[in-house]
Amino acid sequence: MGNPSMTIVLLVVLVVVIIFVIVTTITGRKASKKEKAKRYQEVRNQIKDYIATVEKRRNLRIEFEKVYARKGAEYKYRDVFDVIVELIEPKTNKVLEVRAYEIEGLTTKIDKKNYKTDWVVNGALELEETKRRIAIAEKEIKLTKSEKQLIRQEEKVREKELKAKEREELKTAKIDHKKKKTEPTPIVRPSQNVSGKFIPTRKKTD
Template sequence: MQYVIIVAVVVVLAFIIIAQITSKKSQKKEQAKRKKVVKEEIKNYLAANFNQKNLRIEYEKVFARKGPEYKYRDVFDVIVQMYDAKTNKLMDIKAFEIEGITTRADRKTVTTTWNVNGESDIEDTKRRIAIAEKKVKLTKEEKKALKADEVHRAKLEAQKVKEKQKELKALRIEAKKTPVSNVIDPEKKAGTVKFVPRRSK
């Protein structure tokens, strides 16, 4: 009886360890895939907005933004080093705001599209990350000002969402008001040739 219990415990432990290893591997794969996609998005953004091409992008820092306005949004501060693809020379260091927009395809499948919201000021980004990582100590006044700024941004974001919802509602109402007409436009009618079937003799 004791042997059966020991074997059962060993089997359960082995199963837990294997499950953890496989989940860690899948998480690493997903993270690598996500980083690759974001790199491509940054390259496309630089090519479209600054006509900068043939660049190799390396991550310097990736940090998820926290706060009330980011409760339902995946927004990251990303600092990247930009190298010339041919010479490997460091061209520039830039910061970007990256947002992941998640959509549910069906009950089991969820897809995330990564967008570059824009370039951020590198010093502001570094300071924001340092504050979040508690590497920089803030005074009471600075903390108060930061909190007030966060609340203000959250209100602005909520206002934007409300305005978008109002616009969508107005569009829906407008679509309901304008009935789909079955009457053919006289100009179109004049231009069309009526088909007359003929019997072959």
């Protein structure tokens, strides 16, 4: 028979590990949810600012019909959102226009733990095409087998193009870095004439 005290210790350790895993998972999910909500709010704010400052459409109420984060291999390291908004006349509550936009987050590392995201609105999109793309992604529209294959092929092509672009950018960055390291540092000889005035030299006579 085994040692009862050892069994109790093992059970206690097991319970502690299970509790730790559960707490860590819950905390991680909460943090992820909070970060997601923050990013979605940043997207909304940027779209509002774009409509007001770039498109010069002010004094309108903006209702967000959809804020959708694109998924797929090509968006693994990129934050790209499809945003559908309603532009509403505040006094009459009349929907003046429904528009779609694409916005991308460019994330850069500040230090070991912190990152900064700069949002860029890439412009307006074709509304019906955007709605269809979102509906397909959310599986609201059932595609035929041939349509699914076509989408996969297009995704593979885009992924291949993106990887090629990334490789080219990395290659260029390495070359630039190498050039900077190999370029000779210009030698600046200090001027002996500090005052800047002409100082005549006398020839020594024997």
